[in-house]
Amino acid sequence: xxxxxxxxxxxxxxxxxxxxxxxxxxxxxxxxxxxxxxxxxxxxxxxxxxxxxxxxxxxxxxxxxxxxxxxxxxxxxxxxxxxxxxxxxxxxxxxxxxxxxxxxxxxxxxxxxxxxxxxxxxxxxxxxxxxxxxxxxxxx
Numbered sequence: 001x002x003x004x005x006x007x008x009x010x011x012x013x014x015x016x017x018x019x020x021x022x023x024x025x026x027x028x029x030x031x032x033x034x035x036x037x038x039x040x041x042x043x044x045x046x047x048x049x050x051x052x053x054x055x056x057x058x059x060x061x062x063x064x065x066x067x068x069x070x071x072x073x074x075x076x077x078x079x080x081x082x083x084x085x086x087x088x089x090x091x092x093x094x095x096x097x098x099x100x101x102x103x104x105x106x107x108x109x110x111x112x113x114x115x116x117x118x119x120x121x122x123x124x125x126x127x128x129x130x131x132x133x134x135x136x137x138x139x140x
Contacts, residue, residue: 017103094107
């Protein structure tokens with residue numbers, strides 16, 4: 001199976017989002033050595049990227065050599081506690097007033113706007129705008 005290039009549909013004049021470089025690192029690491037070791041940060045980001053693209057768990061699992069069960073369990077835990085996705089480095093702080101989404105590369109002026117933007121990759125926009133962000137720590 002040929003692995004797809006992350007965000008291959010990006011026009012050549014547009015910069016690749018941060019997730020693309022991260023996923024290249026994961027490809028260079030090669031296959032997992034054991035199915036019993038916990039998911040690495042990069043593997044979690046790869047699953048999140050696939051979910052963000054709307055890929056089925058089977059496709060994500062095949063692409064990254066992770067079991068379908070592991071992908072489904074990760075997805076289940078994520079949607080049980082959707083705010084946990086902010087612990088995986090999905091927003092990059094680029095300086096004062098600049099927060100970048102790793103999935104699309106779009107920057108937002110405030111952290112709360114960036115968080116809602118990231119949530120909109122996984123939920124309908126009107127749902128993402130109304131999710132209680134609660135006490136999400138600033139994890140970068």
